[in-house]
Amino acid sequence: MLCTSLYPTMPSVNIMWFRRDLRLSDNAALYHALRAGKPVVPVFIFDRHILDQLEDKADRRVAFIHAALAAMQQQLVEMGSTLHVWYGHPETAWPEILNTYQVEQVFTNHDYEPYALQRDEAVRQMLASQHVGFHTFKDQVIFEKDEVLKDDGKPYTVFTPYSRKWKARLSAFYLKAYPTEKYFGHFHRQPALAIPSLESMGFQSVELPFPARVIKSELLRRYKERRDIPSLEGTSRLGVHLRFGTLSIRKLASIAQPLSESFLNELIWRDFYHMILWHFPHVGRGEAFKKEYDRIRWRNNENEFRAWCEGRTGYPIVDAGMRELNATGFMHNRVRMITASFLVKHLLIDWRWGEAYFAQKLLDFDLAANNGGWQWAASSGCDAAPYFRVFNPTLQMQKFDPDLKYVRRWVPEFGTPRYPSPVVDHDMARKRVLEVYKEALA
Helix, strand or coil: CCCCCCCCCCCEEEEEEECCCCCCCCCHHHHHHHCCCCCEEEEEEEEHHHHCCCCCCCCHHHHHHHHHHHHHHHHHHHCCCCCEEEEECHHHHHHHHHHHCEEEEEEEECCCCHHHHHHHHHHHHHHHHCCCEEEEECCCCCCCCCCCCCCCCCCCCCHHHHHHHHHHHCCHHHHCCCCHHHHHHHECCCCCCCCCCCHHHCCCCCCCCCCCCCCCHHHHHCHHHHCCCCCCCCCCCCHHHHHCCCCCHHHHHHHHCCCCHHHHHHHHHHHHHHHHHHHCHHHHHCCCCCHHHHHCCCCCCHHHHHHHHHCCCCCHHHHHHHHHHHHHCCCCHHHHHHHHHHHHHHCCCCHHHHHHHHHHHCCCCCHHHHHHHHHHHHCCCCCCCCCCCCCCHHHHHHHHCCCCHHHHHHCCCCCCCCCCCCCCCHHHHHHHHHHHHHHHHC
C-alpha cells in the first residue's frame, strides 16, 4: 500500500528531491524520475539542521540557493508545474510531503558528506516503512566512490596516478548529458506554490551579484598561464555553480577537455577529494588523513587568529586574500593556499580553525574540497605538501602580484603608517614550525 494522501483524488506521483543539483537540464535523478512513468513533483527542503547552524543571517549561500530555486520555479510555472519548497527538518518535512501527495517513488542525486549520508539513510528507512521507493544517482562528479581505483582494488591516495587512471577511463559516455528536456511534459501539473521568503526563514537578501554561470572558452584556453595571478580574471569562478549544481559537471568537463588540461585537472582534483571523503570518512569528522599529524602541538593564539580572519597580519598578500573573502565570499585559489599555509605554518594554528572559517565564509564551500585543501596546506592530508614546505608570503606576493594590483585593491593602506607590522617574523616562524612538526612526527 502506498501512503494515504490528505487529497484522495490526487493521482499517484513520483518526487524529485533537489539538493545539490539546482537545475532542470542534464540532471541524472530528474531524468530517471521523468522517465519512471508517473507525474513528477519537484521538491526542495530548506534543511534547518544546516540553516540553524549559520550565524550570519546574510549568508550569501542561502541567498544563492533561494535565487536558484526562483529561477527553476519560473521554468516550472511556464510548464504548468511548480516547485514545492519546505522549510524545516527532513524528518518532519517528509511525513508532510507524504500526506500532501500520493507518492510512489522518490528520486534524488548522491551526496557524499557525513551528515547527508545519515540524513538520506534515515529518509530511506522512513520511506521504506511507507512502501515508497528511494533511488539515488551520481550527478555532481564525473567518477565517484569505486569507479577509479588502483589495480589492486584499493583507493588512490596520490593525485597524479589517480588523474592518469581518471583520464584513461574517461569517454564520451561519462560526459553525455541527460536529455531531461525531452520529458518535461511529465512534470505534475498544479498551480504555482510560493517559495518561502528569506525573511520568513530568518535570513536576509544580499546585494552583491553572484558569479555568472558562463563558461568562457578563451579563459579556459589561457587558464594555465593566468590562473595564478589574482589580479587577473584568470579563473572561472564557477565553483559555486558546481557546488549547488546550477551547472552540470558533465557540461563543464566536456567543454574544458579539448581546451585546457590544466583546468580539467582542477575538476579531477574535485573528484579526487570526493573519492577521499568517501573512502576515508574520518577526514570529514575533523581528523587528519595522516593520523600522526593529530599529535602536533598547536599554539592556537586567539589574537593572532583574529588578525588572520580580519586581514591584519602585516603580510599584504595574506591580508588581501582574507579581506576579499570577507567582502565577497570568494578568494583566488593561489591566495587560498598562501593564506592557509600562513595560518598553519607561520602561526601554528590548528588547520581545523581555518577550515571552519572558510566553511563559514566561502560562497563555493564544499566539505570535500575545503578539507582537502586545508589538509594539503597542513601537510596532514593525502598527497599533501611536505611539512617542511613553508610558503614565504613575501616571495609569493612578488611572484604572483609583482605590481601589487591585487594587494592595492584590498589593502589600500599598505605602505602607510596605518598598515600593521607583521604579527610574526617569517624566518623565526619557519624554524619554529619545522621543530614542532619534527617533534610531533618523531
